[in-house]
Amino acid sequence: MNQNNYVIIMAGGTGTRLWPVSTSKRPKQFHDLLGLGKSLLQMTYERFLAKFPKENIYIVTNKEYEGLIEEQIEGIDSQQLLLEPYKRNTAPCIAYAAYKIASKNPEASMVIAPADHLILKEDIFHQSIAVALDSASKKDQLITLGMHPNRPETGYGYIQYIPDSATIKKVKTFTEKPEIGLAQKFIESGDFVWNAGIFIWSAKSIIKAYEEYLPDLAEIFADGKSQYFSVNENLFVNKAYTQCVNISIDFGIMEKAENVFVLLTDIGWSDLGNWESLHEIREKDDQDNVLPKNVMSFNATGNIVTTDKSDLVVIQDLHDFLVAEQDGVILICRKNAEKEIKEIVNVVKAEKGDSFV
Known part of the structure; x- marks a missing residue:
């Protein structure tokens, strides 16, 4: 194992598109969404532990999830464990990790990976x-992994x-989350791939990029070298976080930098960003349903059902629906209602308070 290679696992997102299972109190990375007995975070951590020194794997997350991390990653x-006091998107959290690791090992190279991908x-x-x-x-490169797209996805x-x-x-170009029309043109052109949100670079290269494109963040975290x-x-x-701008690494650096490179690969990747993507990769019955053992279905196809405490759930005449129960909250809607779920969460928060979201 190369002692100069580090991993930064980003585990601070809230994943509202998978509500009501994923909530601000327990986001999707802490759930066993695949039914394998391990959370997405645990799967990600173990994946890197197989190839990287344990002491070189860092997890950056919001401080409110400290207990969940310690519960799921034994002995870290x-x-x-890099604890953010406020949610400020990916550019500040990556800067924090990069400057901290560089203060210990200036020759470090690092992999940046989300905690909740498959x-x-x-x-x-x-x-x-x-x-x-x-x-x-060996080179001044900001590298990302590229996945061949199969649909005009606007979330990537x-x-x-x-x-x-x-x-x-x-x-040649790096475009973050385009509108549907532009995404369709990207697909048709044939020379675009999805950014999987997995980045590889040296500490020197990413710090140089911060200094050039996000100098305020560079100054903030460089000041912490002795801390x-x-x-x-x-x-x-x-x-430091009271001074940080809320911006993604994609908008802040990757869209602007001249030394961005991509490695095309097929790693069987999904960001598990919504219920439809979860349905795609879960094991299904002969009617294309994803059902726990406590669910019975009659004339039902293409559904995904997840239950928390119910002993028995019965669905009938449902087609391409989501039925999700978690902590006393039940959501029933079209399986592909990603945009609507985000709107529902906002309304629930406004009318019922934070306890349900």
Whole structure:
């Protein structure tokens, strides 16, 4: 195992598109959404533990999830748990991790990965990560993994690459979450891939990018060099985050930088961002339903049902629906109602308060 290689797992998102199972108190990364006896966070952590030194795996999350992390990742050192006092999107959290790790090991290379994604082809994933880390350790490159798209998805970033024989290809354009019309044109062009949100770079390269494109964040976290890995780190971070802009790494750096590269790969990837994507990858019965053992169905097709405490649920004449029960909340709606669920969550929060969301 290369002691210069580090992993930063981002575990601070709330995943409201999978409400009511995923809530602000217990987001989707802490749930066993695949029915495998492990949460998405645990699966992600174990995936990296197979190839990286345990002490080089860091988790960045909101401080309100500290207890959940410690409950699910047994024995993690407190110095490897980076606690954000406020939600400020991905650019600040990656800056925090990068500057902290660089203060300890300036020669570090790092993988940035969300805690809540599914990767079915782990051998290919590890091979791709190894290739990207080797390149990033030798060159000034910001590398992302690119997935071939199969639909005009508006929730992902799109990467247009320069088609050549190189294993790691130069990125021509990087567009974050386009409108549906533009996404359709990207698909039709044939030279765009999805950004999987998994990044690989050296500490030197990403810090250089922050200094050029997000200088305010660079200054904030560079000031913490003497505070990282000390008893004063939390005090410094609490103050630093009051000054941080709310911006993603995609908008803040990847869309602007000239040294962005992509490694095309097929790792069996899904971001499990909504109920429809979860239905796609879960095991289904002969009527295309995803059903727990306590659910009976009659003339029902294409549904996904998840229950928390019910001993028995019966569905009849439902087609392409979601039925989700969690902590006393039941949602019944079309399986593909991603936009509507986000709107429902906002209304529930406004009318019923935070306790249900």
